Amino acid sequence: MHRILPMGMFILLTVQGGYPQLPPAAVHPRRLSASIREVVGVTVPIRWESWPLQKEHRERLRERLRVRRIPFDTLTIGHLVQDSLHLDILLGIAPSKAELFIFAVYLDPDRGSVFEVDVLDYRESYGGEIDYIVFRRQFRGKQSPEDIIFRKTIRNISGATISARSLTRGVRRLLMLYRFMSTRYDLHPLRKFNNGNRQPK
Numbered sequence: 001m002h003r004i005l006p007m008g009m010f011i012l013l014t015v016q017g018g019y020p021q022l023p024p025a026a027v028h029p030r031r032l033s034a035s036i037r038e039v040v041g042v043t044v045p046i047r048w049e050s051w052p053l054q055k056e057h058r059e060r061l062r063e064r065l066r067v068r069r070i071p072f073d074t075l076t077i078g079h080l081v082q083d084s085l086h087l088d089i090l091l092g093i094a095p096s097k098a099e100l101f102i103f104a105v106y107l108d109p110d111r112g113s114v115f116e117v118d119v120l121d122y123r124e125s126y127g128g129e130i131d132y133i134v135f136r137r138q139f140r141g142k143q144s145p146e147d148i149i150f151r152k153t154i155r156n157i158s159g160a161t162i163s164a165r166s167l168t169r170g171v172r173r174l175l176m177l178y179r180f181m182s183t184r185y186d187l188h189p190l191r192k193f194n195n196g197n198r199q200p201k
Contacts, residue, residue, distance in 0.1 A: 021091065021174065021177060022093045024078065040087070044080045044081070046089065050076045052073060053072070057184070064180065075181055077181060078091075086109060086188075087108065090178060094166040094169065094170035096122070096166060097126065101119060101163065103171075104117070105178075109187065112179070114139045116139075127159065127160040127163035129158070130160050130164050135157040138153075148168060150164065150165045154168045
């Protein structure tokens, strides 16, 4: 399968211990559009925002996320806004058995919780079961990273143990990152409505 990410980034993420957030430019817009339609049922444009990662926050974030290093100096979040719909989106990358896969975490800013998780690009013939709805829906509503623990609060799925564990860790880290960003940046300065009770499709 064609690699979306440059080889250098693959090596960096694999050898250096990785970083859970993926820049949006690394994902084809069609994949994101298809994911959004699947999750919310309509096509909604993404508005991306980025903030520089301050030096004094880098080490604290590295320790919190439990990665060896953070090779990026920018934090990026996407906003989906249409009528009563308002969701945030973070993109992540995680290892399967021999490759890396890309996933998205949709977040409800009103509740500070996971709205949905979607696997955007899985490159191996084994382990793709992590994209089954029966597995992904376990993440819905999780508000705290401590609520996302493999084989405790998130059950394994047969045939995909390595990838299931990896995705669980990736979602946990992105939720940590979201909470970190929410306490240090004004993520929604113009929002004057809430998300209501909209549910994933």
